[in-house]
Structure formats: C-alpha cells, structure tokens
Amino acid sequence: MVDPTSSLEIHQEIASLLQVPCPVILDIGCNDGRxxxxxxxxxxxxxxxxxxxxxxxxxxxxxxxHLARPNVxxxxxxxxxxxxxxxxxxxxxxxxxxxxxxxxxIRKPKHHLSEYEWVRxxxxxxxxxxxxxxxxxxxxLSAAVxxxxxxxQGAESDVxxxxxxxxxxxxxxxxxxxxxxxxxxxxxxxxxxxxxxxFEVVTLYPRAVEGDVLLRNKVAHTI
Numbered sequence: 001m002v003d004p005t006s007s008l009e010i011h012q013e014i015a016s017l018l019q020v021p022c023p024v025i026l027d028i029g030c031n032d033g034r035x036x037x038x039x040x041x042x043x044x045x046x047x048x049x050x051x052x053x054x055x056x057x058x059x060x061x062x063x064x065x066h067l068a069r070p071n072v073x074x075x076x077x078x079x080x081x082x083x084x085x086x087x088x089x090x091x092x093x094x095x096x097x098x099x100x101x102x103x104x105x106i107r108k109p110k111h112h113l114s115e116y117e118w119v120r121x122x123x124x125x126x127x128x129x130x131x132x133x134x135x136x137x138x139x140x141l142s143a144a145v146x147x148x149x150x151x152x153q154g155a156e157s158d159v160x161x162x163x164x165x166x167x168x169x170x171x172x173x174x175x176x177x178x179x180x181x182x183x184x185x186x187x188x189x190x191x192x193x194x195x196x197x198x199f200e201v202v203t204l205y206p207r208a209v210e211g212d213v214l215l216r217n218k219v220a221h222t223i
Contacts, residue, residue, distance in 0.1 A: 023146035105153035107183035132163030154183025
C-alpha cells in the first residue's frame with residue numbers, strides 16, 4: 001500500500017531512470033490502474049501490460065477513460081507460480097474504507113490482521129492464475145522489460161518463482177516488502193534479494209510496518 005502523497009515522486013524518479021521513449025512496463029497487481037495512469041502521464045508511449053484478479057478493481061479500471069488506449073492492456077488474472085484456479089483473499093474495510101480492495105492477496109493474511117485492524121478479509125474466492133513466464137511466452141513478449149511494478153501483497157515469492165525467464169530480462173523491479181510477514185509466507189527484503197541475485201537496491205522507501213524498494217538488474221540494464 002503506497003502512500004499516495006509520495007507516490008508521484010516515486011513514479012517520476014523511476015520514469016527518469018528508464019531512459020527509453022517507449023518503455024515496456026508490467027503492472028502486476030494494478031488494482032484500478034492508478035499507477036499505470038501516472039506512468040502514462042510521464043511516458044505517454046509506454047506499452048503497459050496490467051494484471052489484476054479482483055473484479056471490483058477491474059471494473060473501475062475499465063471505467064477509466066484515460067486507460068482506454070491501444071498501448072494499455074488489462075488481463076484479469078493473478079500472476080503466481082502456477083497456472084489454473086487459485087484462492088484469492090479479497091479485502092474490505094470498516095467505516096469510510098468499507099470498499100477497501102487494496103490489500104487483497106493470493107496469500108492468506110497473517111500479521112496484517114493485527115497491524116491493520118480496520119482491514120477485513122471475509123472469505124477467499126477462486127480466481128484464474130498464470131505463471132509470468134507462461135503469460136510472457138503466450139503474449140510473444142521476448143524483448144527486454146523495462147519495469148515491473150509489483151504490488152501483490154505478500155505474493156512476491158510466487159511471482160518470482162513463476163517468472164525467472166522474464167525477470168532475467170527485466171531492467172527494474174519496484175515491489176513492496178515486509179519483515180513482519182503480513183501475509184503467510186511473505187518474503188522479507190533480504191529474502192527477495194536472495195531470490196533475485198542479479199538485482200541490486202536502487203532506492204528504499206521504508207514505512208512503519210512495511211516498505212517499498214526499487215531494484216535494478218545489474219545484467220539486464222546494460223542491454
């Protein structure tokens with residue numbers, strides 16, 4: 001969950017690092033497309049592939065006229081380490097945040113339940129899932145990926161396990177992390193780096209319980 005007050009500066013920083021006129025961006029866990037829209041404002045010719053399993057967020061994405069562009073595609077799936085139907089835990093909230101859908105995950109919530117007591121996870125629902133490498137093969141995406149913006153709420157290990165080939169040709173990854181296991185099996189930052197040995201930290205964006213990190217591929221960024 002990125003703080004919206006600082007998010008624009010983060011997008012600007014990343015866009016300045018990409019240094020290509022038509023970057024290829026994968027927005028994994030795109031929710032309603034707010035991050036995609038910001039990247040399009042900074043890189044209008046970017047090719048953005050978006051993935052989101054929550055039908056509530058997908059509906060809002062499709063209603064956003066700014067995202068109805070030929071260089072933006074939306075696929076209603078979860079990206080994970082397997083193909084088929086998996087459980088997804090949609091989030092809701094209390095009070096003014098009743099329609100909160102920004103914390104849904106294919107990982108069962110754990111310490112999230114105590115750290116964010118106003119967020120509820122009432123029941124899991126089945127959603128379609130694809131491995132990133134299999135999706136990439138089917139889409140014919142064999143060139144370098146400039147950026148993966150990954151907001152998968154504790155399922156980072158699943159995306160990494162199912163996307164080794166795609167990640168090897170990805171220049172930058174932006175992802176959440178938590179050292180408190182907000183979701184069952186969630187990776188710490190150290191564990192993420194262990195699974196991505198060719199990547200190095202560019203910038204850390206720490207927060208109280210969790211944080212975000214921008215990683216650079218020491219190999220792919222020279223291609």
